Amino acid sequence: MRIAVFGATGGTGLQLLEQALAANHHVTAIVRTPAKIKMTHENLKVVTGDVFNTESIEGALADQDTVFSCLGFKPEKPAVTGYINATKSIVAAMKKNGLKRLVLCHSWYTDPESRGEAIFLIRWFLLPMIRTVLDNMRETELWLETECADIDYTVVRPGGLTNGQLTDTEIKHIEGPHVKGSSRITRADVARFMLNTASTQEFIKKQVAIGY
Incomplete structure (x- = not known):
């Protein structure tokens, strides 16, 4: 599979690069600062692009x-x-x-109505701090729903991200704002789930919360 990755210099993006290359995919990382990507691989191409400029990334x-x-x-x-x-x-x-195929990483609780279901500490301390992030993610999700009938998108919604190692733990998933279970998941396992969604029709035009 030939894949393009935006956000490749972040924690989840780097995990996605590593796992995709290990699986023999051909990967193009589109970044503002190529020097931030230290890995080299015969199947990896790093190109400079401004994600906010369509002409800069379309090639x-x-x-x-x-x-x-x-x-x-x-x-x-x-x-x-x-x-x-x-x-x-x-x-x-x-x-x-x-x-047509697009896979994005967002978060639990993008839907404002779901935030009241979070545990006390998250509801009263974390969510107010990241509210503007969640609101913009939700705006994006609604735009995909209403304006992108011709795009086979999947929005992956993990809980709190950690830097733990890649595991073979079963990843729970539900079409909704969050899953019951641990609110923490490793970036490596988020990348694993995202890669897996690309090879199935199961999650097309869905917003899928994941967790353990």
Whole structure:
């Protein structure tokens, strides 16, 4: 499979690169600063691109099979705009290349109505801190639902991310805002699930929460 990865210099993105290359996929990492990617591999191509500029990234998407986004943006006031703007740019570049398959990494609790179901500490301390991030993720999800009928997207929603090792632990999944169980999951296992979604029709046009 030929895949393009945005957010390849982040924790989850790097895990995705490593696992994809180990599985003999051909990977194009599209980044602002290529020097941040230290690994080398015969199947890895690192290109410079500005995710907010469609013309800057459309050439790198030529002949790809699947596009992955592991982009992350910090909380900002009054609002975060990175997720929606980046996704619109990526989708525009995909359409110019006739691509359909897109897998994005978001988070639990993007739907505001689900946030009241979080445990006390998360509900009253963490969620207020990252509210603008979650709101922008939700804006992106709604845009995909309403404006991207021709894109086979999957939104993967993990809980809290850790730097633990790749495991073979069963990953629970549900089409919804969160799963019952541990609220922590390793970035490596998130990458494992994202890669697996690319080879199945099960999660197309779905927003899937994952956890252990």
